[in-house]
Amino acid sequence: MNQIIKLLFTFIVIGMFSKPCLAKPALQTQALLEEANSAYHEQDYILAVSLYEQILKENGYSANILFNLANTHAQSNNPGKAVLNYQRAKLLEPSDPDIIGNLEAVNKQAGIFADVKPFFNKITNFFTFNGWCYLGLFSFSLLVTAGFALFFLPTLTRPMRSTAAIAAATMALSMYMASVSHHPYTSGVIIQPETPLLISPHEKASTNGSINEGRLVTLLKEYRAFSFVKDSAGRTGWVSKKAVEAIIPPSPEE
Amino acid sequence: MKKLLSYIVLPLIMLTFFIAYHIKPVHALEIKAEINPAQIQLESYGQLQITVTGSRKADVSVPKIDGLVFKSSGTMQSMQVINGDTTISYTANYIVFPQREGRFTIAPITATVKGDTVTAEPIEVEAIPAGSRGTGNKTLSTEDTKTEDELAFLRFIPEKNRLYVGEKVFFQLKAYFKRDASELTLPVLDGDGFIISPFSKNPQQNQEVYNGKTYTVLTWNNTLSGVKSGTFPLRFNLDGTILLPRQQTSSDPFGSIDPFFDNFFSHRYQKVPVQLKSEPANLTVVPLPMDNQPDNFSGAVGQFSLLASASPINVTTGEPVTLRLTVKGNGNFDRVQCPDFPDTENFKVYQVNEDTTTDRRVKYFERAVVPKTVDANTIPSHSLTYFDPVQEQYVTTTSAPISLAISAVDERQKSSVAKASTPTVNPQVPQNDTDKQIKPLLFDNLAPQKLDSGSFTKTIKPVHRQLWFLVVFIILALGLVVLSFLVLRKKVSLKNPEMQNKKQNTMLKQQHIQAINDAKKSGDTDTIIQRARTALQHQAGLAAGISSSAVTATSLKQQHHVTQSQIELLQAAENYMFGGVLDGYATIEEFTDKVIEELENKA
Numbered sequence: 001m002n003q004i005i006k007l008l009f010t011f012i013v014i015g016m017f018s019k020p021c022l023a024k025p026a027l028q029t030q031a032l033l034e035e036a037n038s039a040y041h042e043q044d045y046i047l048a049v050s051l052y053e054q055i056l057k058e059n060g061y062s063a064n065i066l067f068n069l070a071n072t073h074a075q076s077n078n079p080g081k082a083v084l085n086y087q088r089a090k091l092l093e094p095s096d097p098d099i100i101g102n103l104e105a106v107n108k109q110a111g112i113f114a115d116v117k118p119f120f121n122k123i124t125n126f127f128t129f130n131g132w133c134y135l136g137l138f139s140f141s142l143l144v145t146a147g148f149a150l151f152f153l154p155t156l157t158r159p160m161r162s163t164a165a166i167a168a169a170t171m172a173l174s175m176y177m178a179s180v181s182h183h184p185y186t187s188g189v190i191i192q193p194e195t196p197l198l199i200s201p202h203e204k205a206s207t208n209g210s211i212n213e214g215r216l217v218t219l220l221k222e223y224r225a226f227s228f229v230k231d232s233a234g235r236t237g238w239v240s241k242k243a244v245e246a247i248i249p250p251s252p253e254e
Numbered sequence: 255m256k257k258l259l260s261y262i263v264l265p266l267i268m269l270t271f272f273i274a275y276h277i278k279p280v281h282a283l284e285i286k287a288e289i290n291p292a293q294i295q296l297e298s299y300g301q302l303q304i305t306v307t308g309s310r311k312a313d314v315s316v317p318k319i320d321g322l323v324f325k326s327s328g329t330m331q332s333m334q335v336i337n338g339d340t341t342i343s344y345t346a347n348y349i350v351f352p353q354r355e356g357r358f359t360i361a362p363i364t365a366t367v368k369g370d371t372v373t374a375e376p377i378e379v380e381a382i383p384a385g386s387r388g389t390g391n392k393t394l395s396t397e398d399t400k401t402e403d404e405l406a407f408l409r410f411i412p413e414k415n416r417l418y419v420g421e422k423v424f425f426q427l428k429a430y431f432k433r434d435a436s437e438l439t440l441p442v443l444d445g446d447g448f449i450i451s452p453f454s455k456n457p458q459q460n461q462e463v464y465n466g467k468t469y470t471v472l473t474w475n476n477t478l479s480g481v482k483s484g485t486f487p488l489r490f491n492l493d494g495t496i497l498l499p500r501q502q503t504s505s506d507p508f509g510s511i512d513p514f515f516d517n518f519f520s521h522r523y524q525k526v527p528v529q530l531k532s533e534p535a536n537l538t539v540v541p542l543p544m545d546n547q548p549d550n551f552s553g554a555v556g557q558f559s560l561l562a563s564a565s566p567i568n569v570t571t572g573e574p575v576t577l578r579l580t581v582k583g584n585g586n587f588d589r590v591q592c593p594d595f596p597d598t599e600n601f602k603v604y605q606v607n608e609d610t611t612t613d614r615r616v617k618y619f620e621r622a623v624v625p626k627t628v629d630a631n632t633i634p635s636h637s638l639t640y641f642d643p644v645q646e647q648y649v650t651t652t653s654a655p656i657s658l659a660i661s662a663v664d665e666r667q668k669s670s671v672a673k674a675s676t677p678t679v680n681p682q683v684p685q686n687d688t689d690k691q692i693k694p695l696l697f698d699n700l701a702p703q704k705l706d707s708g709s710f711t712k713t714i715k716p717v718h719r720q721l722w723f724l725v726v727f728i729i730l731a732l733g734l735v736v737l738s739f740l741v742l743r744k745k746v747s748l749k750n751p752e753m754q755n756k757k758q759n760t761m762l763k764q765q766h767i768q769a770i771n772d773a774k775k776s777g778d779t780d781t782i783i784q785r786a787r788t789a790l791q792h793q794a795g796l797a798a799g800i801s802s803s804a805v806t807a808t809s810l811k812q813q814h815h816v817t818q819s820q821i822e823l824l825q826a827a828e829n830y831m832f833g834g835v836l837d838g839y840a841t842i843e844e845f846t847d848k849v850i851e852e853l854e855n856k857a
Contacts, residue, residue: 029707037703043695055707064708071703075696091714098701105700109574111604111622130717137726144733151740178718185716194605212605248714 029059036068045076063093071102079110080191080213087247091184094128110214129181136174143167188229188244190215197237201226208237219246283308287363287374294352296384302348304363304374307341312365314346319358321381323351327526349526352381405432410490410532419541420555420586421643422477427490429530430469438494441474445488447539450478479586480539489534495525542641548648554640556585562653564633570661571625572698579619579636579653592619593636600630628660759796763853766792770846779842786849787827793853794820823849
């Protein structure tokens, strides 16, 4: 019985934390990638961007392609687009040192310096948002299983009680951490230089300052051609939808 | 009777009040004005009451009388119903301050109601010297009473009366109070063509002797600037209330004053609203000279200094340097703009972030500059042009240049960085590709392109928005609900004796059936019959509500809760036990099967 439980537990953990099943790229994709990389090295950034975007359009999102696209935007002096694609790549591969390093370099060049993260943020960053969600779901399933075992198998009362308590605590922690680390999924990146922060959603509205290209903002709501955003300094205002792009790209069906 | 009251009388009362309140006045408009006392000491005050009967609202006009100052102290509306006759009235109250001795006639006081004007009879009032006794029965207040102008006033003290457009001029606004003041508003500018900074909610408060008298003074230090050229009058207003002693009526029939009672029992104060206005001051705003106005003049007027600093100063080409320009001084900082970076050929220059200190005496400009080549070893000096109103000329201040130690990026170091970040080398890029590059790379320290496309995903939605996650979550939530239901049901059943008994009886029946089957296996007929009888007795006893040991086939015949088959089976068992014959059943198996069937049906 114990062996079966251990085996089941192992399968669940592997299933929860493994990457989603992903399709293998076609040969054509590899050829396109090589062509795009060549264009990048020949400094034909316009061609490189179009080829990378074609790969993404045909196959979906890949951390590597997003990374290459971000590099191309960075070299073609589009720090906003570069930061956007690095952020997207980071969501898929949160611990990739190349992505982290290049994102820092572009931010530094654009005069965007990361806030000093307190110790608490380091704990939050122990998992990605998805990681905390998986852990929360696993804890929840463990809690329910332990509950049923407590009800139907009175002989297992003691171990099941401990399991249920640990599962409940882990679930609560995961939910909290997930809520704290949810920020990238509600954020966007300013992709136009000196984007004015308007006080109302009209082109001729007066401004409340401007936001530098490449800055991360929280997307709060939308009205016609404008998005209401909040920057890291706490300033709020309306920016043109053309000037900001959500880190989570709209899925094809949306 | 109560219903009659509630349904008829009460609505009638309410209707009466409603009509009484909304009924139009039948009385003609009347106006009555009276002043109290008729003799007012200088440095004291009287009360003027104007009552308009026949309307709830009226526009009352008090004439200007040389030597008397009227200050409104509020209005009042009233309604009287006497013998069904409704009278409404509007009362306006004024405080009257005499400015000099003499007799005055206040006339004509008029009131206008919906186009109709009524005029009050003239009123005579006499201002007498302070300290003298009037003929009326009014007493005077204590020695502290003063005319309003001496009790509270406002002074506007500008640093100078001639200023340039955009120049910030320091001024003081002082509110003087002889009496306790309260409910003060912030001062309000009354004048066009000037901009002032917001007044502080916490002005300085101190005691000050002015014209030989001691006052409590609130002082605001502020700046103003002119927005257009010309001479404009300027004054400030401030609303508030001051506490004044009430005019007391002496209870002494001889009109004498009892200092004891006046000071300790009759000394009551009232709040009098006041509006303080500073004396109008004419300020002349002159335009900035257009001659020799520098091209880079952005409108800054004042006196400023410029300081530049950079960090780090030991960098490689392509590495950003943070350049900080600090502008200090006095003036209109909102018009101070960041000086242009002079050398955009050797440096790549980024956008400016600016910040101003809360006291608006220092402004910072910060920007990233990136040396493009090793020749960019000096951040050139920056220039700020402003108009100095003291020297009355344009001044350009310049920061010192900053030397940088620039080194080229070591190619070996660059390749080692690339190798460290990505272990593989790009095979499809020939080594001589770098030779073909015409433009320098904007970033030469980026980790190189990935050579494989990696794994693809159709969406980078967060997991909690994906369908599988939601389905699993809902299933688990349903499981939790089911579990909660089961636990709750168990708890309820434990507390319910009927359900508990039912459960126990079911278990007991199962035990009886098991016992019969066990006996059947042993083949002992007596035991089988005995156990079958016990089970039947137990079942019948439960149904009839009697003890199972007292159950017999005969006793069951009088019960309505038992079936005929139960009675027959029990009768057969008793016959066998007492007579040794199993009547009605061919074999013992047939009998036991019938018994088990009966028990299971009931279960």
